[in-house]
Amino acid sequence: MVFPVIAVTLFGRVLPTWTLSLATIAASNGLVALGIVVLARTGNVSFGQGLFFAAGGYGVALIANNWGITDAAAQMLIGAACGGLLGLVIGPLIARYSGIFFGMLTLALSMVFYGALVKTTVLGGSDGFNVVRPSLFAISFVDPREADFMLYAVSVVTTGLAGIAATILFRSEFGLASLAVRENNLRVEYLGISANRIITINFVIAAVFAGASGAFALMAQRHIDPQFAYWTTSGEFVFIAVLAGYQSVSAVFVASLALELVRSFSNLYLPNTWQLVLGVFLLAVILFLPRGIGSLWIRQRRKSAGVSAETSAVEEGAPS
Amino acid sequence: MNPVLAVRGLEKRFGAVVAADALSIDIAAGQRVSLIGANGAGKTTFVNMVTGYLKPDRGSIALDGVHIGRRSPRSVARLGISRSFQVPQLFIELTAAENLAVAVSGMHATTLSLHSPAEAPGRRDKAIELLQRFGLANLADRPISELAGGVRKLIDIAMALVRRPKLLLLDEPTSGVSAEEKFATMDRVIHAVAPDAATIVFVEHDMEIVGRYADRVIAFYSGRILADGSPQDVLRDPEVRRYVTGGAR
Amino acid sequence: MYLFLTIVLDGLIEASWLFVVALGLTLVFGVLKILNIAHGSFYALGAYIAATAVTIAAAHSLPPALGFVAMLISVALIASIVGLLLERGLLKLFYGRDEVVLLLVTYAVFLILEDTTKLIWGVNPIYASQPYELFGNVEFAGLYYVGYDLLLIPAAAAIGLAVWFGLNRTVMGKIVLAVIHNEEMSVSMGVRVNRVYAGAFAFGVLLAALAGALTAPKISMQPGLSSDVIILSFAIVVIGGLGSVEGAAIGAVLVGLARATSVHLMPQAELFMIYLIMAAVLMFRPEGLFKRETARRI
Numbered sequence: 001m002v003f004p005v006i007a008v009t010l011f012g013r014v015l016p017t018w019t020l021s022l023a024t025i026a027a028s029n030g031l032v033a034l035g036i037v038v039l040a041r042t043g044n045v046s047f048g049q050g051l052f053f054a055a056g057g058y059g060v061a062l063i064a065n066n067w068g069i070t071d072a073a074a075q076m077l078i079g080a081a082c083g084g085l086l087g088l089v090i091g092p093l094i095a096r097y098s099g100i101f102f103g104m105l106t107l108a109l110s111m112v113f114y115g116a117l118v119k120t121t122v123l124g125g126s127d128g129f130n131v132v133r134p135s136l137f138a139i140s141f142v143d144p145r146e147a148d149f150m151l152y153a154v155s156v157v158t159t160g161l162a163g164i165a166a167t168i169l170f171r172s173e174f175g176l177a178s179l180a181v182r183e184n185n186l187r188v189e190y191l192g193i194s195a196n197r198i199i200t201i202n203f204v205i206a207a208v209f210a211g212a213s214g215a216f217a218l219m220a221q222r223h224i225d226p227q228f229a230y231w232t233t234s235g236e237f238v239f240i241a242v243l244a245g246y247q248s249v250s251a252v253f254v255a256s257l258a259l260e261l262v263r264s265f266s267n268l269y270l271p272n273t274w275q276l277v278l279g280v281f282l283l284a285v286i287l288f289l290p291r292g293i294g295s296l297w298i299r300q301r302r303k304s305a306g307v308s309a310e311t312s313a314v315e316e317g318a319p320s
Numbered sequence: 321m322n323p324v325l326a327v328r329g330l331e332k333r334f335g336a337v338v339a340a341d342a343l344s345i346d347i348a349a350g351q352r353v354s355l356i357g358a359n360g361a362g363k364t365t366f367v368n369m370v371t372g373y374l375k376p377d378r379g380s381i382a383l384d385g386v387h388i389g390r391r392s393p394r395s396v397a398r399l400g401i402s403r404s405f406q407v408p409q410l411f412i413e414l415t416a417a418e419n420l421a422v423a424v425s426g427m428h429a430t431t432l433s434l435h436s437p438a439e440a441p442g443r444r445d446k447a448i449e450l451l452q453r454f455g456l457a458n459l460a461d462r463p464i465s466e467l468a469g470g471v472r473k474l475i476d477i478a479m480a481l482v483r484r485p486k487l488l489l490l491d492e493p494t495s496g497v498s499a500e501e502k503f504a505t506m507d508r509v510i511h512a513v514a515p516d517a518a519t520i521v522f523v524e525h526d527m528e529i530v531g532r533y534a535d536r537v538i539a540f541y542s543g544r545i546l547a548d549g550s551p552q553d554v555l556r557d558p559e560v561r562r563y564v565t566g567g568a569r
Numbered sequence: 570m571y572l573f574l575t576i577v578l579d580g581l582i583e584a585s586w587l588f589v590v591a592l593g594l595t596l597v598f599g600v601l602k603i604l605n606i607a608h609g610s611f612y613a614l615g616a617y618i619a620a621t622a623v624t625i626a627a628a629h630s631l632p633p634a635l636g637f638v639a640m641l642i643s644v645a646l647i648a649s650i651v652g653l654l655l656e657r658g659l660l661k662l663f664y665g666r667d668e669v670v671l672l673l674v675t676y677a678v679f680l681i682l683e684d685t686t687k688l689i690w691g692v693n694p695i696y697a698s699q700p701y702e703l704f705g706n707v708e709f710a711g712l713y714y715v716g717y718d719l720l721l722i723p724a725a726a727a728i729g730l731a732v733w734f735g736l737n738r739t740v741m742g743k744i745v746l747a748v749i750h751n752e753e754m755s756v757s758m759g760v761r762v763n764r765v766y767a768g769a770f771a772f773g774v775l776l777a778a779l780a781g782a783l784t785a786p787k788i789s790m791q792p793g794l795s796s797d798v799i800i801l802s803f804a805i806v807v808i809g810g811l812g813s814v815e816g817a818a819i820g821a822v823l824v825g826l827a828r829a830t831s832v833h834l835m836p837q838a839e840l841f842m843i844y845l846i847m848a849a850v851l852m853f854r855p856e857g858l859f860k861r862e863t864a865r866r867i
Binding site: 168169171172173174175176177179180183184186187188189190191192193194198201 | 371392393394397398402403409410411412413414418419421422423425426427432433434436437438439443479482483
């Protein structure tokens with residue numbers, strides 16, 4: 001699993017500059033979406049990941065400007081820590097909600113943060129503020145192409161490692177229990193397992209991923225503003241997660257990359273229509289691929305195991 | 321000898337409906353008790369209170385001397401009471417083996433491992449062994465959504481066994497099973513349950529099953545105990561015949 | 570004292586149009602069990618159509634009053650048609666799916682409408698201020714108010730009462746209430762749920778668009794309008810309880826007053842305040858101020 005990550009990283013050397021920054025954003029957005037997928041396996045969709053994304057971004061930006069920590073790897077860790085700490089505070093409070101209330105509460109909390117950021121003049125209010133270009137291991141990158149590649153490499157490696165970690169998590173005891181929470185949280189409790197605790201841990205993982213991603217977004221833009229926490233930002237992350245489905249980790253990155261490609265092409269050729277394209281795309285996926293694009297290759301595996309949809313339909317119709 | 325379960329003065333009301341009215345019941349180790357009564361007599365409410373799903377308005381419940389009346393289903397389960405459900409409560413998108421694997425991982429530790437695979441050989445063996453006991457090993461890798469109602473019922477019971485409970489509560493284990501198969505199913509359940517749970521309380525509507533498998537019967541009527549004793553005595557009791565079994569026998 | 574009165578009046582003016590938007594959102598949720606993210610887009614749609622109608626009316630030198638009426642009629646007509654088409658042509662395909670999936674479907678509709686309005690009306694701010702002067706200025710307890718603003722309060726109250734009366738005192742309304750409370754039962758009683766769905770959704774769109782039309786003369790229409798409005802109306806219906814008409818009214822007044830208070834005392838704190846209220850309500854009464862939780866049967 002490590003080899004594809006190394007290969008993709010080295011591949012960046014031959015990519016043209018515009019694809020480098022596109023891929024950086026795709027990897028970074030994919031990381032937040034991966035967190036949403038992790039959490040969605042417990043049946044809860046967060047519509048407020050912008051909260052942790054912004055917490056990571058602002059945390060890194062403040063530390064960079066005040067204490068001069070500009071190392072990209074350190075910034076990534078700081079972002080992850082900021083997101084994770086906030087997740088630790090909010091997770092236990094929010095774990096007892098489910099379905100639409102979970103979504104609304106995460107949304108509300110992210111909007112509280114947004115409202116607070118807009119109001120805080122020390123942080124530049126709604127205009128935000130700038131940060132300096134990141135370095136790596138005490139090397140500063142003057143050539144913009146080198147700087148872009150450094151950022152690309154750090155974000156791809158981080159996201160790749162997160163993907164590997166998620167794959168291991170999904171197959172683990174905990175991962176299976178997470179699916180069980182989604183299916184029937186009451187039975188999980190009756191088995192002596194705490195469903196709230198499972199949701200909280202997944203929530204914190206999602207927050208860590210979003211925080212690290214916020215650090216990458218900051219490094220890429222060298223600017224931060226409250227838009228990081230606005231609900232449409234969170235909506236886009238959910239979009240990627242839905243597009244990917246919750247069955248496959250690689251699908252998350254495919255979906256994220258697809259989204260960025262669609263965005264840049266429609267920006268180029270059809271200004272003011274990329275949301276329209278996105279909306280139609282989303283409807284089509286929900287309608288025709290209800291389990292996301294990941295189901296394109298996961299379903300194949302099931303079929304070869306000799307299980308077809310027909311038998312399930314017949315047996316479900318049987319009296320019970 | 322101290323009872324496994326000691327219930328004293330248990331009361332529960334839903335608005336004007338009295339679902340439990342000063343219930344006091346002792347259940348001794350090794351007993352196989354059947355709860356009978358018409359719909360709404362308070363049998364399932366009793367099971368729900370004993371397992372922590374409902375909080376009693378008044379009264380106490382003790383398991384091996386430990387008070388459990390205010391505890392959550394999770395905590396009650398950890399202390400040693402397991403249950404099955406009238407409508408099986410399973411993880412329907414997961415396979416039969418995965419369902420049991422969740423139960424098995426819940427038994428091992430309070431903290432689940434974030435990295436060791438859920439279906440590691442040791443755990444999978446335990447899951448398969450349980451399915452085997454119910455004669456379902458061949459269905460291990462089928463998702464629950466593809467399995468018939470009767471099979472789901474058995475898997476639901478198998479999951480309740482994983483913790484080797486001090487007290488096992490079965491809510492209508494044979495409902496939905498055809499008349500020809502009911503004895504075979506119940507035989508299978510009793511046989512499969514035996515190694516892990518000695519003390520069993522089961523809710524049942526079928527008096528033939530009750531007469532054949534219970535060594536004690538408690539009849540409920542609008543939240544009260546109408547009769548409590550051996551199957552012969554209780555099923556012959558005139559009040560029970562009038563209010564519960566409908567005088568059919 | 571003046572400050573207090575100003576805050577109350579400003580708050581009620583704000584609450585009146587917010588109530589109309591939230592009423593549509595809460596009705597749609599009550600009947601279809603869909604939390605409609607695109608609801609704010611219908612508000613924006615109403616506002617934009619109103620702007621066009623007012624501009625056309627002015628170009629044909631119709632008197633402003635007539636232009637105002639023409640604006641309301643055209644918005645109501647177009648909104649109802651858009652609502653019916655969307656429900657029958659799109660939402661219907663997703664019924665029976667998870668409520669979160671339905672939420673995402675409306676998110677897709679939001680994205681599509683967002684760009685559709687940009688394509689039709691462009692990205693520059695447009696105005697429809699002619700009707701704003703229609704009712705002159707009013708002196709009220711020593712304060713000067715634009716008559717149009719003050720009239721929004723009785724207008725919203727009238728709409729609210731009409732909806733309440735329609736729901737509770739007419740046969741059609743009782744059928745809708747039956748679907749809200751127990752859909753399965755109403756199907757078995759012979760209610761044609763499909764029609765109720767279509768009607769309720771179209772009516773919800775109509776209310777949002779009407780609120781847009783009523784506020785159009787007060788504001789400038791530009792991209793981003795819908796995402797701001799949906800976020801406010803979400804807060805209102807969550808505070809009041811999803812699906813509750815009375816809740817929408819209380820929620821709107823609370824949010825309106827909170828906005829007015831912060832505008833006068835702590836500018837820029839408004840979103841923060843509103844979402845703090847919403848989060849607090851969710852934490853302590855997740856079903857909203859007007860609903861009771863029901864336990865799951867096992």
